[in-house]
Amino acid sequence: MIQHCIVQVVLDTPLDFYFDYRYPVEAENFPVPKIGMLVVVPFGRREEAGLIVDVKEESEIDENKLKDVVSVISEIPPLRTDWIDLCRFAAGYYQRPLGEVALPSIPKNIRANKKLALKRAVKALVQVPGNIVATNMEKPVLLKAQEQAVSAIVKTRGFKPFVLYGVTGSGKTEIYLQAIEEKLKQSDAMQVLIMVPEINLTPQLEVSVRSRFPGVTIATLHSRLTESERLKNWLQIHTGVARIVLGTRLAILASMPQLGLIVVDEEHDPSYKQQEGLRYSARDLAVWRANQLGIPVVLGSATPSLESWQHVLSGRYVKLELPERAVKDAVLPAIRLIDATREPLQNGFSPSLINAIKRRLEKSEQSLLFLNRRGYAPVITCEACGWISVCERCTAYMVYHKSHHLLRCHHCGLERPIPRVCPDCGNIDLQTLGRGTQRIEEGLAGYFPDARILRIDADSTRKKGSLEAALEMVHKGEIDIVIGTQMISKGHDFQNMTLVGVLNPDTALFSHDYRAGERLFSQLMQVAGRAGRGGVSEHGNRSEVLIQTRYPMHPLYQAALTHDYGNYVSDLLMERQNAGLPPFGFQVLLFAEARKVENALDFLRQAIDAIPEPEAVIINEPIPMAMMRIANVERAQLLIESTSRGRLQGMLKEWIPVLRNMKTGIRWHIEVDPMSI
Ligand SMILES: Nc1ncnc2c1ncn2[C@@H]1O[C@H](COP(=O)(O)OP(=O)(O)OP(=O)(O)O)[C@@H](O)[C@H]1O
């Protein structure tokens, strides 16, 4: 007779349980069961991959009711318990079932137990032996501040979070590279993780890492990998073959058995927060993971998040500061505010900006124009009756895309032909209002018919490889003027860019979201940071940034003038403290979706009634979301706050199970530490 033991398994289902299965002991193809092994089990009518989280002799459930494990995915070495603990922490903190955290972070091909593909992939793994760090490669001599930073990082034993606060162009990348090199030399097995906000936006970093460590297996992880690439890279990482992992936020959930250093580049970037499913902050998980493993973590930015800054002030994190640019004579650009109330804009441009571009063109230097709005015009309208091109499915305007001859909703993707006449009154004279990158491009060509102008935004770079090609042209000097959205504003190391124009940043000043100012400031610093990186131009004049605004006296712009992040941040922190907002208070948002917003609001009101100990937290009124309807779904939100993270977490632990049991038919989800309100 076959002997059985019981394995407890988590599955990728919204049911927050662990499931018991019978596991045949000493049967063929059934190795000794271990925590961290992947198995295939029957679940409902299907078979599913599951992760063993416990092995025991008996189940609380009647053995006859238990089903048997179908097979073991034994090609894959078991996942380690520290990785399971990471998933467990993320699941607990961000309020998702463990199975929905752990399983999706394992490649599909493994979960589907594609034996042949797995065998092949495992066989293809090649351990690179011996001395792997290229030492003969030319490296710049570190500046004093860089050297101190590298040394602080590499001599750290145990957990230590560093905030690498370095102005744009101060050589943070070089610090990462040299710290990584030292770390890899410290042990033959050690792995390091470098996270970036969006890998496709910074192909340069991948190139630098690869050329600096030609003998090292480097694996990338991001959402645009094909399934077979993902399998290959994940396996390289999981088996320790890859010593350097370069990835976006999801890389923090990879299984890295020998992790010894984590770098989070542009740590302030909102894209470290996942906006669906498990709504985690990869930056925060990185710090947790470093603490768990007792290793250093480096959070790099020219404009660190208020959260990290506050930790520096309180002494929890260590600040490493790079106050100057690394390249000789590459000083930060001069920032000038152009008062758009005194210098009226034409076609979106002030005369000062046009003149500045002209001067750069005459010197064969490049200019960058930044406008965070793609499309031709944000809206078209009828002057006779006031009709406006709104999306029929969203509370949003349809954006006019001239080159494609259509109206497009940037929220639900709906496309409509451009009406020849006003749909309401029949007037034939429809007007475009406002400006997007396409219209700016058109206007600019009018001023500079001979200039080589390139627009880089989500519309111009849809095709795979087109962004890389566009960036390449800019680097090679084949472009005179770049017009771009935030895609172009960060990370790029342009050598001949000496002018940055910021076209229309004011809308962020009036946002309902209290983080909008912080975000605008860091965006301004980032985009300004693209100018003047190559050192003094041949003509010896300083690079400059022109910001067109109707509110030049606004404190945010005044602080930007002097690149004084530290000062600006202390003011912001004071405001936040007085208002009890993060990083001094903690927040959770409950979102609800329904056909009618009233139903969503009703659900939120019921949810409030279910809060255990409501007096222990601050409960705000449920409100419709700022963008209330998207794709015909109406949305409302409820904000809950507390001065204590622990208290908020304690409340959620009791509250969420109650919500799960409320049979309302309303879709809802929870977001802990939301990045936007
Ligand atoms: N010690 C050094 N000596 C000379 N040049 C250096 C040194 N360190 C870095 N550089 C150069 O300085 C430039 C800017 O460096 P890097 O791109 O790393 O800056 P960064 O701090 O990451 O900037 P950003 O925040 O804008 O991304 C690069 O061209 C790099 O090669």
Ligand SMILES: [Zn+2]
């Ligand atoms: Zn829409």
